[in-house]
Amino acid sequence: MKKFFINTYGCQMNVHESEKLAGILHQRGYVAALSNEDADVILLNTCCIRETAETRVLGNLGIIKKIKEKRPNVIVGICGCMPQKKGTAEMLKKRCPFIDIIFGTHNMYKLGEYLDEVENRGKKVLEIWDSEGEIQSAPVLRDGKVNAWVNIMYGCDNFCSYCIVPYVRGRERSRDFDEIVSEVRSLIEGGYKEVTLLGQNVNSYGGGSPQFSKLLRALSKFDGEYRIKFMTSHPKDLTLDVVEAMASSDKIANYIHLPVQAGSDRILKLMNRKYTSGEYLEKIKMIRSIIPDVGISSDLMVGFPTENEEDYLCSENLIKEVKYNNLYTFIYSRRSGTVADKMDGQIDIKTKTDRIERLIKLQFDIGNELAKSYVGKTFRVLCDTVKDGIGYGKSSCDKSISFVASQDRVGQFFDVKITQAKNNKLIGEIV
Numbered sequence: 001m002k003k004f005f006i007n008t009y010g011c012q013m014n015v016h017e018s019e020k021l022a023g024i025l026h027q028r029g030y031v032a033a034l035s036n037e038d039a040d041v042i043l044l045n046t047c048c049i050r051e052t053a054e055t056r057v058l059g060n061l062g063i064i065k066k067i068k069e070k071r072p073n074v075i076v077g078i079c080g081c082m083p084q085k086k087g088t089a090e091m092l093k094k095r096c097p098f099i100d101i102i103f104g105t106h107n108m109y110k111l112g113e114y115l116d117e118v119e120n121r122g123k124k125v126l127e128i129w130d131s132e133g134e135i136q137s138a139p140v141l142r143d144g145k146v147n148a149w150v151n152i153m154y155g156c157d158n159f160c161s162y163c164i165v166p167y168v169r170g171r172e173r174s175r176d177f178d179e180i181v182s183e184v185r186s187l188i189e190g191g192y193k194e195v196t197l198l199g200q201n202v203n204s205y206g207g208g209s210p211q212f213s214k215l216l217r218a219l220s221k222f223d224g225e226y227r228i229k230f231m232t233s234h235p236k237d238l239t240l241d242v243v244e245a246m247a248s249s250d251k252i253a254n255y256i257h258l259p260v261q262a263g264s265d266r267i268l269k270l271m272n273r274k275y276t277s278g279e280y281l282e283k284i285k286m287i288r289s290i291i292p293d294v295g296i297s298s299d300l301m302v303g304f305p306t307e308n309e310e311d312y313l314c315s316e317n318l319i320k321e322v323k324y325n326n327l328y329t330f331i332y333s334r335r336s337g338t339v340a341d342k343m344d345g346q347i348d349i350k351t352k353t354d355r356i357e358r359l360i361k362l363q364f365d366i367g368n369e370l371a372k373s374y375v376g377k378t379f380r381v382l383c384d385t386v387k388d389g390i391g392y393g394k395s396s397c398d399k400s401i402s403f404v405a406s407q408d409r410v411g412q413f414f415d416v417k418i419t420q421a422k423n424n425k426l427i428g429e430i431v
């Protein structure tokens with residue numbers, strides 16, 4: 001039996017798209033390999049949101065080149081955001097002539113046809129589409145049995161000045177409402193306990209409010225205990241009806257990822273985020289007034305062009321005020337083709353590193369304080385893995401909790417009482 005291995009880089013969207021690539025390969029009779037060395041088809045599903053992601057892909061291509069030298073019949077394909085970026089597909093073709101298939105984000109569902117070209121006609125393929133076209137479905141070979149991802153929309157219209165996504169993922173397109181409801185229903189009926197709805201900006205699903213809240217309400221009507229999560233929300237598009245829909249059912253997780261990106265209004269304007277820090281904090285207040293035990297996480301970037309110490313301190317003040325459960329911190333990475341790349345006042349790496357270290361330390365202390373305050377409380381936890389007698393799972397408000405558990409607990413919900421908080425980690429026991 002022929003085998004495939006997919007190297008996935010980047011966000012949950014890419015992780016789920018790799019499940020679709022795996023679905024196409026599975027339909028053609030391929031089975032999953034354990035590593036690149038073991039595979040007949042090697043795919044790299046890439047990300048270009050930061051320079052480090054691209055560097056990792058190029059490094060891995062060096063290793064794959066050696067595999068191809070030893071086994072010339074191996075088919076190597078590269079797809080996703082990186083080849084979709086202007087000029088990159090041609091660069092890859094020149095620099096890595098051993099790659100057999102190069103394709104972008106819009107035509108991923110055509111992998112089967114591209115394999116035919118290589119396997120049956122001995123041809124190489126380079127096909128990048130300039131525009132997104134219609135949403136196409138593809139078979140999905142899911143990685144887990146407890147958590148599942150479901151795309152509800154693709155692309156982004158926001159053009160934040162630092163972000164390459166609108167250029168490589170195209171304009172916003174929403175999937176059909178009934179199609180999503182039926183996919184989620186069949187996942188829940190098939191035994192999945194948590195479904196995460198994916199989109200670059202889920203709050204503008206179907207053209208904006210109230211479509212997304214209607215979808216959440218429709219997805220909370222199935223029988224049994226399960227959870228619906230979603231990501232990512234843009235603060236400017238998050239509306240009261242969405243928060244009310246979250247509060248209306250315990251089947252919608254009490255968790256929201258609301259990326260703020262910066263605490264300084266001057267920087268937010270330069271980033272083209274279309275809200276001020278005050279407006280953002282108002283939304284946080286609105287969410288907490290309706291769902292008091294909500295878990296909130298965020299993304300925050302340091303070192304955006306012209307960011308000075310005063311701007312940076314605004315970010316510190318904002319995270320002290322919000323007290324996020326989780327904060328994903330990033331150093332601004334220049335992306336050619338974006339507005340911010342052409343801005344004057346690029347920040348040196350030493351200053352960026354210093355700021356991110358201070359931010360990480362601050363968030364660690366905040367997280368530690370929060371974790372200590374949970375000791376003695378009980379959370380409803382979904383166990384997703386058990387390893388060496390220790391179970392790992394998450395609460396509805398997205399707290400990661402570990403506890404002693406047997407293997408048969410995987411995929412079950414139960415109450416866990418927090419007994420210890422160590423370095424931001426929560427340890428509990430099943431009640």
Ligand code: SF4
Nearest residue numbers: 156158159160163165
């Ligand atoms: S909302 Fe902004 S940061 Fe998010 S994908 Fe769209 S352009 Fe990028």
